[in-house]
Amino acid sequence: MSVPLTANHKSLQCHRWDGVLDWAQMLSGAGLITFMWMHMILVASVVISPSVMNAIAGFFESTGLAQVGGPLIFLLFLAHFVLAARKIPFRLEGQKTIWEHAKLLHHTDTWLWVVQVVSAMIILVMGAIHMWVVLSDLPITALKSAARIQSGAWIFFYLLLLPLVELHVGIGLYRIAVKWGLAGRSDRKGLKRGENLLTLIFITIGVLTLIRFWFLKG
Amino acid sequence: MARSLKFNIFRYNPQDPESTPHMESFVLEETDSMTLFIVLNRIREEQDPSLQFDFCCRAGICGSCGMVVNGRPSLACHTKTKDLPEEITLLPLPVFQLVGDLSVDTGSWFRELYDTVESWIHTKKAFDPTAKEERMENEVAEAIYELDRCVECGCCVAACGTARLRPDFLGAAGLNRVGRFLIDPRDERTEQDYYQIIGNDMGIFGCMGLLACEDVCPKHMPLQDQLGFLRKKMGITALKSFFTK
Numbered sequence: 001m002s003v004p005l006t007a008n009h010k011s012l013q014c015h016r017w018d019g020v021l022d023w024a025q026m027l028s029g030a031g032l033i034t035f036m037w038m039h040m041i042l043v044a045s046v047v048i049s050p051s052v053m054n055a056i057a058g059f060f061e062s063t064g065l066a067q068v069g070g071p072l073i074f075l076l077f078l079a080h081f082v083l084a085a086r087k088i089p090f091r092l093e094g095q096k097t098i099w100e101h102a103k104l105l106h107h108t109d110t111w112l113w114v115v116q117v118v119s120a121m122i123i124l125v126m127g128a129i130h131m132w133v134v135l136s137d138l139p140i141t142a143l144k145s146a147a148r149i150q151s152g153a154w155i156f157f158y159l160l161l162l163p164l165v166e167l168h169v170g171i172g173l174y175r176i177a178v179k180w181g182l183a184g185r186s187d188r189k190g191l192k193r194g195e196n197l198l199t200l201i202f203i204t205i206g207v208l209t210l211i212r213f214w215f216l217k218g
Numbered sequence: 219m220a221r222s223l224k225f226n227i228f229r230y231n232p233q234d235p236e237s238t239p240h241m242e243s244f245v246l247e248e249t250d251s252m253t254l255f256i257v258l259n260r261i262r263e264e265q266d267p268s269l270q271f272d273f274c275c276r277a278g279i280c281g282s283c284g285m286v287v288n289g290r291p292s293l294a295c296h297t298k299t300k301d302l303p304e305e306i307t308l309l310p311l312p313v314f315q316l317v318g319d320l321s322v323d324t325g326s327w328f329r330e331l332y333d334t335v336e337s338w339i340h341t342k343k344a345f346d347p348t349a350k351e352e353r354m355e356n357e358v359a360e361a362i363y364e365l366d367r368c369v370e371c372g373c374c375v376a377a378c379g380t381a382r383l384r385p386d387f388l389g390a391a392g393l394n395r396v397g398r399f400l401i402d403p404r405d406e407r408t409e410q411d412y413y414q415i416i417g418n419d420m421g422i423f424g425c426m427g428l429l430a431c432e433d434v435c436p437k438h439m440p441l442q443d444q445l446g447f448l449r450k451k452m453g454i455t456a457l458k459s460f461f462t463k
Contacts, residue, residue, distance in 0.1 A: 016460055019417050019453055019456020022453065107428075110430055175427050185443050188442065
């Protein structure tokens with residue numbers, strides 16, 4: 001007896017977009033991770049010398065990367081949020097469900113997802129503020145960055161934004177690797193340890209950079 | 219000296235209008251090689267004959283006794299009390315319909331799942347009962363067998379964040395089931411056919427990669443690898459169809 005190749009289930013429509021959106025979510029995340037690493041190289045170069053940072057910033061400026069790339073990164077940032085938000089429960093009922101689930105399960109990766117979501121919400125607001133402040137006052141120079149960090153409550157702003165971004169980036173990279181089968185079950189433990197280490201290193205570099213900015217005088 | 223174990227057990231009978239969901243405590247002396255299966259039977263025999271829970275094989279094969287043990291979905295027959303603290307909380311598996319106390323209806327859920335993913339070999343060849351069975355490579359047979367080891371206990375589904383948020387999500391058990399047919403040379407379905415079933419947020423693209431399924435599976439099924447394989451496969455299929463149509 002032969003059986004039809006595909007039965008006519010209502011739910012079995014072609015969902016090409018779901019796959020494309022999943023790719024877009026992953027690629028936008030990977031793009032932002034790469035950007036964050038480059039960003040870290042730029043700002044952390046102030047630890048070596050403000051002139052090194054000015055030279056790198058000058059390069060981005062003279063090639064138009066800051067003027068064009070900056071707003072494009074902002075768009076990518078927004079696009080990544082919209083794509084990833086498809087999985088975030090925005091209704092209280094869903095939020096309560098996932099919170100209770102995480103509390104009950106005592107499972108690190110489930111908690112990491114909660115951290116990813118909560119950090120995403122805060123990064124959305126704080127990252128947008130940061131980008132607006134920087135991009136509306138080009139060119140980027142070490143002294144201007146230092147002046148900002150030394151004024152008002154900006155130091156607290158960055159002391160909060162830094163670990164949130166690094167956590168989000170670290171967890172995101174780990175999640176991409178396990179979700180897309182880039183890391184197998186035998187690699188997972190090592191991958192997680194590597195990610196934790198990388199996150200810690202980046203937070204340390206970031207804190208050192210903030211300290212350097214705090215003491216940098218014109 | 220034997221430990222005195224306290225069990226906090228969820229009690230509720232949806233069939234009884236008088237019943238309300240509550241926790242009830244039972245105390246038992248621990249014995250050698252004690253499993254939760256033994257505990258629940260002793261409580262039912264010695265303390266409360268109305269306690270409802272499921273079991274069948276007592277050996278981690280039938281998958282009937284899945285329940286949440288101190289927060290983690292596990293099989294009661296596989297869980298030894300010596301690995302647990304003195305106070306143990308037992309809850310029914312979430313996601314599935316509650317029958318009563320610790321008993322849930324995983325059967326209807328899996329029946330619907332198998333209907334949705336069309337969990338059978340799709341072929342145009344007419345079956346000849348007198349013919350010899352078609353041969354396949356040993357590695358292929360072993361790979362299929364590895365994915366067929368699932369006992370449908372529902373632990374992976376109960377531990378899944380997506381399944382808790384989306385009632386239509388197929389869960390690791392469902393996706394693993396599709397993966398089993400995907401590598402079966404007798405099944406004539408194409409990648410596009412599989413994409414129709416799992417190439418959406420109800421299927422593989424709904425998976426958020428929390429991997430609780432991998433971590434709680436009592437049969438240690440290779441769920442992380444399987445989900446990664448399916449995401450890659452279906453992701454490539456999505457791109458192919460996006461650029462060719």
